[in-house]
Amino acid sequence: MNTFLITFLVFLLVVTAMAVGVIFSNRKIKGSCGGLNNIDGLEGDCVLCNKKKCEKKQALRDSQT
Known part of the structure; x- marks a missing residue:
């Protein structure tokens, strides 16, 4: 027990x-917030950190499909 x-x-x-x-x-704990946006079928902004999707990245994805 000791x-x-x-x-x-x-x-x-x-x-x-x-x-x-x-x-x-006095630093924020950082992580990979954009990881879920790379999964097919999941659309929208990151709810936890309020990051917006990168417009260039979205345009590139749209052009590839």
Whole structure:
């Protein structure tokens, strides 16, 4: 039981340290928001980040179909 508690506390400290690091670095967490737009059949804007589709990319897709 002691091993479990020590392990849990270590993980808790690591997660807390990472969260504090992200907060103090004052940067947004970045990801691949446009990934779902590359799937056929899914149309529309990214709901989560409000990114608009690239007009050049959409024109290229339309010309290829």
